Amino acid sequence: MTSHHPPETFLLDVATGALPEALRLIVAGHLAYCGECRAQVGHWERLGGDLLLSLEPVPMRTGALEACLARLDDEAEIANQDAISLERQGPVPPVLRPFIGADLSGISWNGVGGYFDEVKLPSITPGYRVSMLRVPPGKYVPEHGHEGNEYMLVLAGGYTSGGRHYETGDFSFCDAYEHHAPIADDGNDCICLLVLDAPLAFSDAEGQEIAPFLSM
Numbered sequence: 001m002t003s004h005h006p007p008e009t010f011l012l013d014v015a016t017g018a019l020p021e022a023l024r025l026i027v028a029g030h031l032a033y034c035g036e037c038r039a040q041v042g043h044w045e046r047l048g049g050d051l052l053l054s055l056e057p058v059p060m061r062t063g064a065l066e067a068c069l070a071r072l073d074d075e076a077e078i079a080n081q082d083a084i085s086l087e088r089q090g091p092v093p094p095v096l097r098p099f100i101g102a103d104l105s106g107i108s109w110n111g112v113g114g115y116f117d118e119v120k121l122p123s124i125t126p127g128y129r130v131s132m133l134r135v136p137p138g139k140y141v142p143e144h145g146h147e148g149n150e151y152m153l154v155l156a157g158g159y160t161s162g163g164r165h166y167e168t169g170d171f172s173f174c175d176a177y178e179h180h181a182p183i184a185d186d187g188n189d190c191i192c193l194l195v196l197d198a199p200l201a202f203s204d205a206e207g208q209e210i211a212p213f214l215s216m
């Protein structure tokens, strides 16, 4: 069961299609684990449908209905895949599989200064950096601040940051005011999806060592 969720405005923006694709990816990943947030998105989607029904009809261009129905089929398929229980599907949310495959053990990691491993995913939204992060048991990411926002989704293991504990399926959000040094739980690797909209801000020697690996 998840304990840490995306901001409610993100759930509303998923329902309306207003969220940038990089953020939609990480929120949709969380939805695969979290029935509570899926229900909230469903609520917003139904509300949007009711609002549409209350509008005055206007003439549509030729072919608009067919194009709309075809798009609905695509999006319904994605939503259904996300909603199916992960216990039945494996450890990777369906929305992430085009990027990393269906099995976390198949990821080709790059070492980052001996502290953790990372692999940058293809850029899907200009201005966002999307990557996978693997921190060995008991190890940490050197202390850092943020020039913008940092979003994380735990896919395996867990970590502690700022006195809060995050486990598989949990979503975390740090803004430019927060400094932290997340520490992975003992026992298993902690594997996360990481989305940044600005570089991390490292201040000490350890951080300076790894900063070049994490350039936008």
Ligand SMILES: [Zn+2]
Pocket (backbone or CB within 6 Å): 002, 004, 005, 006, 030, 034, 036, 037, 038
């Ligand atoms: Zn949730």
